[in-house]
Amino acid sequence: AKATRSKFANVNFGDRGMSLEEELNASNTYYLENGIAVIHKKPTPIQIVKVDYPSRSAAVIREAYFQHASTTDYNGVYRGKYLDFEAKETKSKTAFPLKNFHEHQIEHMRQCLQQGGICFVIIRFAVLERLFLLRATDLNSYWDRQATGGRKSIPLADVEQLATEIHYHINPLIPYLDAVDLIMDAPSSSH
Amino acid sequence: AKATRSKFANVNFGDRGMSLEEELNASNTYYLENGIAVIHKKPTPIQIVKVDYPSRSAAVIREAYFQHASTTDYNGVYRGKYLDFEAKETKSKTAFPLKNFHEHQIEHMRQCLQQGGICFVIIRFAVLERLFLLRATDLNSYWDRQATGGRKSIPLADVEQLATEIHYHINPLIPYLDAVDLIMDAPSSSH
Numbered sequence: 586a587k588a589t590r591s592k593f594a595n596v597n598f599g600d601r602g603m604s605l606e607e608e609l610n611a612s613n614t615y616y617l618e619n620g621i622a623v624i625h626k627k628p629t630p631i632q633i634v635k636v637d638y639p640s641r642s643a644a645v646i647r648e649a650y651f652q653h654a655s656t657t658d659y660n661g662v663y664r665g666k667y668l669d670f671e672a673k674e675t676k677s678k679t680a681f682p683l684k685n686f687h688e689h690q691i692e693h694m695r696q697c698l699q700q701g702g703i704c705f706v707i708i709r710f711a712v713l714e715r716l717f718l719l720r721a722t723d724l725n726s727y728w729d730r731q732a733t734g735g736r737k738s739i740p741l742a743d744v745e746q747l748a749t750e751i752h753y754h755i756n757p758l759i760p761y762l763d764a765v766d767l768i769m770d771a772p773s774s775s776h
Numbered sequence: 777a778k779a780t781r782s783k784f785a786n787v788n789f790g791d792r793g794m795s796l797e798e799e800l801n802a803s804n805t806y807y808l809e810n811g812i813a814v815i816h817k818k819p820t821p822i823q824i825v826k827v828d829y830p831s832r833s834a835a836v837i838r839e840a841y842f843q844h845a846s847t848t849d850y851n852g853v854y855r856g857k858y859l860d861f862e863a864k865e866t867k868s869k870t871a872f873p874l875k876n877f878h879e880h881q882i883e884h885m886r887q888c889l890q891q892g893g894i895c896f897v898i899i900r901f902a903v904l905e906r907l908f909l910l911r912a913t914d915l916n917s918y919w920d921r922q923a924t925g926g927r928k929s930i931p932l933a934d935v936e937q938l939a940t941e942i943h944y945h946i947n948p949l950i951p952y953l954d955a956v957d958l959i960m961d962a963p964s965s966s967h
């Protein structure tokens with residue numbers, strides 16, 4: 586059993602061709618089916634312009650456009666708490682570029698924090714194959730400092746210090762709620 | 777001021793041609809802009825089949841289909857709590873038909889309740905112009921009884937007894953969080 590475990594532990598799940606989104610969806614399905622949490626990815630908002638209604642078959646959307654979401658991609662409920670997060674990846678090996686986030690996502694997380702929600706981002710350094718959970722409050726500090734000449738990215742060393750590293754697992758593939766537990770159970774938890 | 781107030785109180789906002797969804801969206805915008813709660817309607821999920829990428833202009837979706845949502849339409853965070861709800865209306869004057877809800881919505885609310893979320897439905901009797909907030913736990917009782925020969929709708933008299941009536945207001949148009957406060961502040965609050 587031990588051999589099997591260490592064999593699996595060496596499998597590089599992140600390299601199997603699943604996107605970060607697919608990996609998180611699979612993890613959320615695991616959490617849902619095991620009664621651990623209810624977290625869903627929100628559908629992409631679409632502006633529909635033209636719809637055909639063929640007789641005897643389903644309506645077909647014939648002209649539509651992708652819209653920018655006004656919120657983050659994921660939210661749900663865990664241990665009685667509202668969770669809200671965004672997931673992003675970078676090819677950089679040295680820093681996480683802030684341009685991966687949009688002003689409205691930052692603003693949405695600020696609003697949710699104000700209501701007592703637990704807000705964070707899951708960031709992946711794709712080339713390094715390293716995954717972190719960074720709290721929205723920490724992200725916000727870097728975001729705000731941009732306006733006063735601060736750097737446009739978060740150095741990997743800072744991420745290593747501030748964020749919780751998440752290691753790929755079997756079930757769930759991305760056990761990010763373990764990192765959320767650390768936030769929720771922290772003594773001075775302001776989330 | 778008093779005259780103005782009673783004048784406004786008599787305005788029938790529900791009859792102004794806004795759908796229940798539009799009225800709730802307007803109410804959620806009010807709650808958001810006033811820092812009271814962060815509640816959004818989820819986009820309708822769409823299965824995209826064909827996308828054109830014209831040069832120099834935005835991608836155009838040329839073939840897509842409406843999908844059934846796997847969750848309810850609305851969720852968010854209020855007073856530190858996760859809120860989750862669905863909104864439906866009926867033309868019936870005597871009872872609210874259960875066929876307005878889908879099995880997966882009921883199941884989703886059950887899952888959220890298990891995690892400590894606050895789950896409910898906002899139901900409108902369109903002809904009567906009456907609006908109620910009914911807790912998911914109460915809805916579930918009627919839902920489950922269908923399987924053992926129970927009726928396929930909730931009589932208005934039962935709704936009047938179990939649910940909290942919501943009266944149209946100016947800002948927000950539908951002050952449903954007042955009814956949520958009653959749930960949250962109830963002494964034996966199991967939501």
Ligand SMILES: [Mg+2]
Pocket residue numbers: 658671672
């Ligand atoms: Mg996104």
Ligand SMILES: [Mg+2]
Pocket residue numbers: 849862863
């Ligand atoms: Mg709906």
